[in-house]
Amino acid sequence: MNLLHYFFGSNKQRAKFIFDLIAPLYGSIDKSVQKGYAEIAKKLNSQIPLENFSILDIGTGTGGWLASIAKYSKMKKQGVDFSDKMIHQAKKNHPNLNFIKMDADDMKHFEDNSFDIVTASFVLHGMKAKERGVVLKEMARIANKYVMIQDFRNKTAPFVKVLEFLERSDYKNFKRNFEEEMQNFFNSIKIIECDNGNAVYVGKIDTK
Numbered sequence: 598m599n600l601l602h603y604f605f606g607s608n609k610q611r612a613k614f615i616f617d618l619i620a621p622l623y624g625s626i627d628k629s630v631q632k633g634y635a636e637i638a639k640k641l642n643s644q645i646p647l648e649n650f651s652i653l654d655i656g657t658g659t660g661g662w663l664a665s666i667a668k669y670s671k672m673k674k675q676g677v678d679f680s681d682k683m684i685h686q687a688k689k690n691h692p693n694l695n696f697i698k699m700d701a702d703d704m705k706h707f708e709d710n711s712f713d714i715v716t717a718s719f720v721l722h723g724m725k726a727k728e729r730g731v732v733l734k735e736m737a738r739i740a741n742k743y744v745m746i747q748d749f750r751n752k753t754a755p756f757v758k759v760l761e762f763l764e765r766s767d768y769k770n771f772k773r774n775f776e777e778e779m780q781n782f783f784n785s786i787k788i789i790e791c792d793n794g795n796a797v798y799v800g801k802i803d804t805k
């Protein structure tokens with residue numbers, strides 16, 4: 598991946614270039630990211646107890662979200678990301694968790710219904726609606742009980758808007774449309790609002 602991918606590549610190539618580039622910085626702030634996630638993980642666990650649920654985290658980055666929710670679960674936990682550099686940081690920061698490199702739109706490595714919860718934190722807003730649909734479908738295939746998406750919902754802080762601009766993410770459409778997009782995959786949706794304007798969108802898998 599090089600600078601040409603940022604300017605002339607596909608959405609995915611641009612995202613991969615950026616995330617490879619910022620992985621060391623992300624790794625160094627992993628602890629404070631995790632602190633920020635702690636409250637929402639606690640709230641989530643109080644509404645849907647995680648103890649007996651295995652967890653797969655897509656686009657895990659340096660593992661902050663997975664670590665925040667994993668502490669409530671005694672079952673298996675796995676993080677995946679398409680950036681080698683993010684996976685390297687995640688392994689360094691959370692040696693007790695499992696991480697492997699994988700692209701979110703091609704997860705045939707995992708069988709149907711093989712994790713109780715499949716989650717993604719601040720990943721889907723970076724994709725265009727069509728790719729989001731592909732990834733959500735994969736997540737729903739692998740999940741046995743819930744798909745949980747932690748991401749933008751209400752107000753976005755100005756400095757975050759700058760980052761989203763550089764990433765050329767789809768966060769505005771995401772905020773507008775994502776709840777409806779979830780309805781294409783799940784009959785039952787619950788939105789757990791966070792104090793900072795974000796939310797966890799929870800889709801319940803119908804009993805199979």
Ligand SMILES: C[S@@+](CC[C@H](N)C(=O)[O-])C[C@H]1O[C@@H](n2cnc3c(N)ncnc32)[C@H](O)[C@@H]1O
Nearest residue numbers: 616656657658678679680683700701718719720
């Ligand atoms: C904004 S970071 C969020 C990291 C982590 N989930 C968190 O909340 O701290 C987005 C992560 O998603 C990963 N990612 C983006 N698109 C992906 C894809 N198609 N497949 C796998 N990982 C992807 C990036 O490499 C990056 O680590």
